Amino acid sequence: MNEEVVMKFLHTSDWHVGRTLNGWSLLEEQEWAFQQIVDLAISEKVDGVIISGDLYDRAVPPVDAIKLFNKTLARLVLEEQIPVYAISGNHDGAERLHFGRDFFQHQGLHLSTRLEEAFEPIELENCQIFLLPFIDPIDARIYYKDDEGKEIQGIGDALTYILEDMEKAFDPDKAHVLVTHFAVSKKDDSDGQGLRELMLSETSNTVGGLTNVTSDLFKSFDYVALGHIHTRFASPTKRVQYSGSPVAFNVKEAKRKEEKGVYILELDASGDMSQTFHTLEVKRPIVALQESFETLMSPEFYKNQPCQKAWFAFDIQLSSRKELEGINVRARLEEIYGTDIVEITFSRLGDVREENLTVDQHLKDLEMQSPQEIVFDFYQTVTGGDVLSERQTALVESVFEEIERSRQ
Ligand SMILES: [Mn+2]
Known part of the structure; x- marks a missing residue:
């Protein structure tokens, strides 16, 4: 037992390097945030930096974005010898990011972009770190295709099987940390409505048809470092937690005026944990x-x-x-x-304002719906109340699934 060993990690996510704000580059703002993150990792003497997905904003990021990301990681991993534990998110091009994985690992840059890489933990002195990238239910269906009886409808089913398999690799003498990138609701918000509202600050096109994943699914882990939702206030619990993005990315989000930052965690082998949130300074609000x-x-x-x-x-x-x-x-x-x-x-x-409000409300309702729900409503409206047949429903779902995949 290594219960006296306490390890320290910095948890951040959703860097979205190369993001623009209505066409304006945010690179300077991002660089300023990353500098503070690296400085903090050094001054806090952390044992590792966790980045929970959406490293880049796009599958094929612009050259300036790649340069900034490279510079930041080089400073952390090569100059300061601070290991990085990272995964790809839904905005990243998983296959492109996969390049060089085996070389980087030896230098201390641990980056998972494929489901099959999630099951072998990184063994540290007092804990095991599992890196589960963002995946689509289809990836899990392919991975488990030879396992009879594993019915995978949505991401909730997929995660249930994946987490079960991870637990088989658990060392009982160590703490267990999971790094992943999904929409996870609080236990009492199983339809994800509360989460959808918070996600409106993000790209609204990924809001719909969210999730039936709730935080209790992760109860065997001592800490789950989440990415995907850009505000830490969406965190289901202190142990299943979003760090939020280091930079505010749009006007809607700026209106909430919340401070951005990162978590510093201290963890021992029994899973005892303490944490503090560190605010990052904004260069240009x-x-x-x-x-x-x-x-x-x-x-x-x-x-x-x-x-x-x-x-x-x-x-x-x-x-x-x-x-x-x-x-x-x-x-x-x-x-x-x-x-x-x-x-x-x-x-x-x-x-006139009153009227505008109802229009806003209507638009907001639309934003809260999944694309599928919008199609169903539309069908009902134009047919005067008919509902889609099972076959039609399946067709609509498969079309959106394909669109979703092509977007990643
Ligand atoms: Mn994101």
């Missing part, structure tokens, strides 16, 4: 303002804003359509606030 044009242009208002030092998203409130006729709104705003204006929208003041 995203500021969302909802005001009339007149207010935005008045010095009393804008002298209290971080003009020229932030990304701005303006929702300009109008009392009539004619109000801003003949005015180059963007140019006027740029003179005061700077050229980093990522969004300008307009909304009507007064009684």
Whole structure:
């Protein structure tokens, strides 16, 4: 037993290197965050850095993104000899990231991108780390195709079998850590509704048809380092936890004004654990303002804003359509606030607002639905109440499954 040995890890996720904000590059912001993460890993003397998926924003990332990611990992792993434990997420090109895995492993960069790599844990002095990348239920069906009686419908079934197999490799004298990338709900939120609401801050097209995976599925693990949802407030428990992304990626998320950061965990062989959240400094904040044009242009208002030092998203409130006729709104705003204006929208003041709200509510309801649900509703509407047959339903599901796969 090594119960006196305490190991320290840094947990981060969803780096999305190469992400843009309405077309603006966020690389500088990301670089600033990664520098702080590496500095923290050094000053805290961690035994490893966990990155729970979505390393890149796209399967084929731009060259500048690859350079930044390479530089960050080189500093951690090669200069500082701090091991990295990482997996691919749904945004990553798993096969591309797989390149060099065997060479990197010897240097201390442990990266899993395939299901079959998840079952052999990395053995540390007092714990075992399992790296389970984001997968589709189809990957699990293929992996288990020779096992009769393993019915895999959704990701919940797949995870049940996968975790069972991992447990066979458990060393009872060590703690067990899982690094993975899925939408996991709190135990009492089994339809995932609460999670969907939080996920609206992310790309809304992955929100639908989420999950029946709840945190109790992972009860044999001492810590589950999750990625996928970009806010730590979606964490089901202290032991099944999202670190959130290190940077805010869009205006919706910026409106929540939550601080971004990473977790530092301390873990002994019996699974005793303590953790602290470390906030990361923001270089250039995203500021969302909802005001009339007149207010935005008045010095009393804008002298209290971080003009020229932030990304701005303006929702300009109008009392009539004619109000801003003949005015180059963007140019006027740029003179005061700077050229980093990522969004300008307009909304009507007064009684019209009520109406806008219901439209917003309707759009929000749509966003909350899975693509499948939207098709079913649409079918009902155009046929006057008919429901899809079993065959039609299966067809719709398979089409969306294919789209989902091609997107990864
Ligand atoms: Mn993500």
